[in-house]
Amino acid sequence: MALIANSAGERVEQMLILIGRLTELVAEQCRHLEQYRPIEAGKLMEETSRLANLYRHECTRIRAEPALIQGAPADLRRRLAQSAEAFDAVLHRYGRAVEGGRTVTEGLVRAIAEEVASQREQRSGYGPTALPPTSAAGAATAITLNRKA
8 A cells, every 4th residue: 555646745644644643553552551441552563664664665656766755845844754753752752661561561460470470389398209398489370361351
């Protein structure tokens, strides 16, 4: 899918609309992630992915053929550059939100695994089948996570 424009100005206007919508979507996803509502953020992924692919495709085309936008009025090109900077800032915010969620999730999984390991029955006793008390604590433990939770 590509943008269809009859002039450089029209292409820049379409890019402004595209980048504006992408910025809105990513900012909304950030809000959901920052409010610990990843399921709500996930509901926006399909549209975000589709528009991000279109944006990437158009940026690649423009880089390969700068004449596609060179004839556009200077004020439109300036607005496009400003919009791209705003989009980049929102992407950095999104990256921080995702990284924070990943860190929290990993910490929770680690804490659960450690708790499960500490709660395991430590076998000890007498005789040839007896195990030292520390052997159970270092054993691997399987954890199943519900992706919908």
